Amino acid sequence: FGGGPGVASGIAPMRFISVDALRPSDRFAPRHNSVSEADAAEMLKVCGYKTVDDLISATVPSAIRRGVMNIGRYDAGLTESEYLEKIRGMANKNKVFKSYLGMGYYNTHIPPVIQRNILENPGWYTQYTPYQAEIAQGRLEGLLAFQTVVCDLTGMEIANASLLDEATAAAEGMGMCSAMSRGKKPRFLISDKCHPQTITVCQTRASGLGIKVEVGDAATWKFGPDVSGALVQYPATDGTVSSYKALASQAHAAGAKLVVATDLLALTLLEPPGEWGADVVVGSAQRFGVPMGYGGPHAGFFACHTQNLRMMPGRLIGVSKDSHGRPALRMALQTREQHIRRDKATSNICTAQALLANIAAMYAVYHGPEGLKTIANRVHGLAATLAEGAKQCGHKVQKQPFFDTVCVDVKDAKKVAALAADHQINVRVLSPSEITIALDETTTLEDVDALLCVLNGGVSPPFTSASLAPKVQPTLGPHARTTPYLEQHVFNAHHSEHEMLRYLKKLENRDLSLVHSMIPLGSCTMKLNATSEMMPITWNELANLHPFVPANQAEGYKEMFEDLAQQLCAITAFDSVSLQPNAGASGEYAGLMAIRQYHRSRGDHARDVCLIPASAHGTNPASAAMAGMKIVTIRSDDQGNVDIAQLREKAIAHKDKLAALMITYPSTHGVYEEGVDEICKIIHDNGGQVYMDGANMNAQVGLTAPGVIGADVCHLNLHKTFCIPHGGGGPGMGPIGVKAHLAPFLPSHPVVNTGGLPVPDGKLDPFGTVSAAPFGSSLILPISYAYISMMGSKGLTEASKLAILNANYMACRLSSHYPILFKGKNGTCAHEFMIDVRPLKASAGIEESDIAKRLIDYGFHSPTMSWPVAGTLMIEPTESESKAELDRFCTAMIAIRGEIQEIIDGKADKENNLMKNAPHPAHVVLSDSWNYPYPRERAAYPADWVRNAKFWPSTSRVDNVHGDRHIIARIPTLEEARAEAYAAAA
Amino acid sequence: FGGGPGVASGIAPMRFISVDALRPSDRFAPRHNSVSEADAAEMLKVCGYKTVDDLISATVPSAIRRGVMNIGRYDAGLTESEYLEKIRGMANKNKVFKSYLGMGYYNTHIPPVIQRNILENPGWYTQYTPYQAEIAQGRLEGLLAFQTVVCDLTGMEIANASLLDEATAAAEGMGMCSAMSRGKKPRFLISDKCHPQTITVCQTRASGLGIKVEVGDAATWKFGPDVSGALVQYPATDGTVSSYKALASQAHAAGAKLVVATDLLALTLLEPPGEWGADVVVGSAQRFGVPMGYGGPHAGFFACHTQNLRMMPGRLIGVSKDSHGRPALRMALQTREQHIRRDKATSNICTAQALLANIAAMYAVYHGPEGLKTIANRVHGLAATLAEGAKQCGHKVQKQPFFDTVCVDVKDAKKVAALAADHQINVRVLSPSEITIALDETTTLEDVDALLCVLNGGVSPPFTSASLAPKVQPTLGPHARTTPYLEQHVFNAHHSEHEMLRYLKKLENRDLSLVHSMIPLGSCTMKLNATSEMMPITWNELANLHPFVPANQAEGYKEMFEDLAQQLCAITAFDSVSLQPNAGASGEYAGLMAIRQYHRSRGDHARDVCLIPASAHGTNPASAAMAGMKIVTIRSDDQGNVDIAQLREKAIAHKDKLAALMITYPSTHGVYEEGVDEICKIIHDNGGQVYMDGANMNAQVGLTAPGVIGADVCHLNLHKTFCIPHGGGGPGMGPIGVKAHLAPFLPSHPVVNTGGLPVPDGKLDPFGTVSAAPFGSSLILPISYAYISMMGSKGLTEASKLAILNANYMACRLSSHYPILFKGKNGTCAHEFMIDVRPLKASAGIEESDIAKRLIDYGFHSPTMSWPVAGTLMIEPTESESKAELDRFCTAMIAIRGEIQEIIDGKADKENNLMKNAPHPAHVVLSDSWNYPYPRERAAYPADWVRNAKFWPSTSRVDNVHGDRHIIARIPTLEEARAEAYAAAA
């Protein structure tokens, strides 16, 4: 051992080291932002800029550039392992008690094979909404199974592919009743035995729609001619099961409709609402294998009769056929989406809960009808046993029939609940004297014993659940179900893990997702959803918390919410955030309702005009309509910008009634409009508020901000800019940020105290409640929190810059092949851009959908089609795509343009060509009869990379018109299939 | 509220419930055992039996049937959630301190994208060894990358696709040196600066091979003509880096070889051994992203010069071409596998560490050469900073150069280690006065500060690592590396998560695994690896424990080991188990060594004859040879059974020298031989011990047991019967169970006290050490523990019965199409059976490999080919496959028989037919030029199910001969590729 410093004996130079070189080298930003410095340099050359900052300066109007952003605590950005350590610490602050709180949320076992192969699998969770049916048959089959589960269990004819949660599904049901009465029947009745959050969400929704809600005892209802419908809960929130058959008849006699909120597990044993007269049936599929997640995400469901199909909100999956006549699935009635219906919409649902609907469907597939019934009978038996035990402990107990929820008169409900909490048990305080205990799939005999101990004053009674059970007679009385369900093959074939795994993989392998290639959907921001962002969401401490647990059991969530809200405030330059809205559209609605409440708080009751540019996303006018606003449309000028002159004119014209402007920034045309600050000023000058649609936030973060630009409120699609994966059509989150003056009006919740975060000063005056859960889909908030915390301010800002660089690079590469539709002042685009393919219609008979389908042959998902401008494709690359990937995509687009040129040049046929016949599935290109006027290899292998790794579409082009003419939206039983000549693909 | 029981008002009958109906309904066994009762009834009909038990009675000899099995604690079987709760409790008893113990094990960050998409992804972990190259190009590419990483970093010409661990790799190196000297040079030198477990494993191995090991100071070595080679560690176990160049010259001058054990991360900065004369370079790739896992599994590596290629142990991946001349990968030199080399083998390695090798390779791909260098420089810088701090705390510190391990003279090493432990830090006690501290990728400046606090007597010194760093000059002196590495495209292209994810998915999608269809490989038991079994292995408390932590930090593991050992004792009817061997072959070797030690303990030094039936797996004779035994082969009679007369004759002839019999039961021919009890008796009567090869344990569990049959020792391939997934060629575990008289001789470990579990009474006399880690690949033991605990005795027994039923059902279905080669007394088979395809060679020119390749077109992996009998296919379905899947496979086999009939009938050509041209990849069947004499669709879609979901091979038939003639076993650099006219597929 020597005492001195090491002596270098020649070769290797001795160098001092910097402290920075000793800090963790596994930074996250370079893993997320895929463009290397060398690549950026090349790309800038193509764009004609020296540096990225030059490009940004030329692109983002200097008037709205922000100063340095600081996201707070983790401003420098955490490494992945540092983040995982932090969130582990927070998660550990949550306390996972046994929760028997019910109210629509139940413990459930997510089968491990489903957890790992759907929820934790990027092959499933990075899919987009199945707009391109030919590369989405897997999830379409899953969603069809979901619709089938809902139809069969509710006894209804048709169901959609999910809504956001049970409460909003009920509100949609109410809206549909109102719409069916063509707005002529203002009253809507709600049973006081509905879950409290369902009632509040409906009341809020009613206030915007101008519906008069009356909450009361259903037994006393009278249906006058002014009643559009009524809502009941079955089983009721207190657990009772009773018949609404007479009520349904009464309603129908008066021309009113009956909406029933229900529980799928209960329906495996109970007579389904469809059999006793329900018109609409709603609920949550959460307990079918989806963790409670402190409130969500879960799939809400909505079922009705076929005759009302065209009024049904949400997406519908249906069976059609492909161009070769083979059965194929696709989204039916796509024209119903808001972007078409706009201000005539009664619903603004867009992103829903596809991933969770798929999980619920697969839970049903895995258990099958017998398995589900066994689970339900067990829960029911445990509940009956608990009731018997409670009685023997000396309590008055609710009579049978009940399904899973037992109501006990304990005299001092709060005291018993407190005693329960000491035993790490949560029970619901229903009234001063009553508690309810809702059991579930995870409850064991030992759990019932622990409950009986609590009911026995904290000491074990002289009996156990096992000793009581043999004497217990559970019954559902006259309500027992007699009709079968889920007899289709798929629910009776995959009950071992091997079979299930292979079925899941078979579906997954039919679907193109981000694991294969970029998904350049404009306005959708399909960026990397990093694994480290996703990992915590299946941790017990985050996944298995009931949303209504006492605050001291959710301190980890609280810390994370506060941090995240503060980060979002920093990013948006706002003062407070509501984490409640669980989709972008829900955020729009919440934001407009906050504006409305703000005006009212100032006595401004007349302000109900909402200016909306013609280029707005369809959810904008739909949300405005739902908030009771009148829509005035502002046209675009020929640069695609808002016509400021017209805007000023209309603002002044409506100045006494002006409530708000809704504006997307950068615009939905992919341009940083120069006059946006001026626009905001005009609105403010005329008494209005500025609602910013934050869908394009990925072009703002760190460069500008809604609060800097002049907006008063903005929603953030966390499933776009902030890395929540799209899940094939949801989940999402749409929190809203607001300026201080709007903060008091942010949504509250009837069960859990909440409002804006940071909590605003002064008195709160919330407009109501927009989601069933206080913090929306809490479970996925850590994803965005991870992204922001790991990127840090610098990484986030870099991301925005690279998103813009990537888009401009692509626009430059493509511009000599396709016209770019709109550009900013200096000829640049924002983070996305449109190519105009209308000229090709004229010259070659080629439409945007033909290009979209041909792109599939090249292994790519199409850009956004026909929106916001018909005849265009809108391309958004995001910062997560590398130059190599952008180049592949551009090469494909350019090659397709060449293929189109052959038509123009008369070398290829106008009808029978590579585009019109696309996509080309394997069974077509290898068919023994090949009759197309081009070689097979040209069809299937138009580029090198598909020879190396081909993603095969599973059908040829799907016929939308055929399917819409003849809706089949659940899996036929074997008999039905024979009759329909449709054999389920499974 | 009513007080009485619920009054049923008619319809639903009231029924009492049983307590059983209230117990958890989500039992595991029916998820694992895929055959339903209804299916079993149908299958029995085909087999001609009334009940499963009738079939079993007719199949398993009554003489060896066991009584009721009781696996103990969880005899009734846990549900998946119950198990996860139990193992969570055990995991929480482990304490995850910061461990700086080094000795070949280091903390590492497994990149989340790799963790989730390889280690936690059944698409990767359920693959088999890539015997069918056309459906294994993904993992073959990964393993080629692994070989490339090893070659580039070590500076050697050729490397294999992993060995079991560093210590056994060193022992293989020693064995190779000995073999190269043709056994003529008995001495082998080992530096005392090697890791202690490496030394012990080599000493043990040497004792069997008859090599004389001398451990000492390398500086004093003299190489006589009797020295075959020498082993040094670089950097040494105490951290020092010194030159062995002179040593290498000395060795070479004396005709000896130099084996170097090294560290891949260090080699990113250090002059590689290949540049200064090493002949063999070995080590562990653990710190390339593979969790320590309390000892394993990790990929050991082995590199040498091309000229010694044919002596290199283990599997080698090489580049060849397919039948269309396109580059394609496959296992090179497959004929080297033990089953060919048998008793001439010097190594018995079979199952290796493919999955971990792939992880290590992908870690290198994700970081790239620059990323690896950055990590290494950081670790080196921190180590230098620590050394400087230690010095400033007043200690004598090892001089530079060192890489990551700092040796400090602290005077009282134990005291300092104890103080460290109080700070939740583990340091290594190297000598009474010295400790070493090995830093790693996860170490932070804060960690160094905590270490300095310990070195400063438990109080923070007046400086921090950050304050010291700028004054520190890390250097590697003359040892610094000057040559580049990992310049190939694949290591410089996937550095963002998106790119990485897509690369991983691209590879995954080329490989057929259990997620697609059954893999009916006889002798391999490819059964379900349930998700719940897999989940715990990535938990921090299990994954991140250093194998040499003090016992009180590993109490969770201890509890699990004890439970598992007791379960395995119950299953095998043995008295004690060693969990050390980390593959089946390692278990064989350990078992034979225990027998050897037993004989010696009784003064029986002459007993060295091992009887081995001709039908034995090649690892059997190889293991016997390694244990210093002489092999006497016993022939099979024409029923395929051991010729008992000959066995008796040889046993008597060798009676004074008889050491052991090795026997597989049921036999490798898939038959429960009737005389096995008699066989055991003959051996015992002649002074021998019975070694049972437990590869076919899946046909025994609950029905019979090695201990019941009369065996003395048996290994259990946990990666077969007990659900550890095969990982594309490992990991595995091969614990051995023994009767009480052998228990004292079970392997020990030089660092951690271990032996048989339960601990045998009396004095222990272990024969030595067989694995680097005391409990082998500890991290994967929970998989088997989960399986056994969730199945319970009944479920396990049922599994054996259904495995037998499945095999017999298939044999019956296939028997009218293919002759079944061997059967038991009553015409039944065990859990597997062989079909004889030799007649088809004569009649149609079709060989087993043609059928194997044609099966790929049907979406199936081939059964085991040509083993144990040439010209056969051996089919093992396992209990996890459903009747539907068995039927699909049978349908495929029968259809292929029909295709062959066309050749026999002269309707198809003998050379140009569906089988000879198989498999048919997409690019072939859709080729613009199709010249085969059958339709494309017939080639690609020979069955319904492939139309529904086709698994495409990625190459046409791979040419093994071409590749073996011209070995390319690392990824060429761009220049090399051009020269070789081979472009890497990536």
Ligand SMILES: Cc1ncc(COP(=O)(O)O)c(C=O)c1O
């Ligand atoms: C511009 C714009 N606004 C609003 C929305 C609606 O958001 P969500 O789908 O989350 O409800 C979208 C969704 O694509 C959008 O692109």
Ligand SMILES: Cc1ncc(COP(=O)(O)O)c(C=O)c1O
């Ligand atoms: C009968 C038999 N014995 C021994 C072995 C060797 O086991 P391992 O590959 O785990 O070393 C095998 C492996 O397949 C086998 O089939």
Ligand SMILES: O=C([O-])O
């Ligand atoms: O791995 C085998 O040799 O079976």
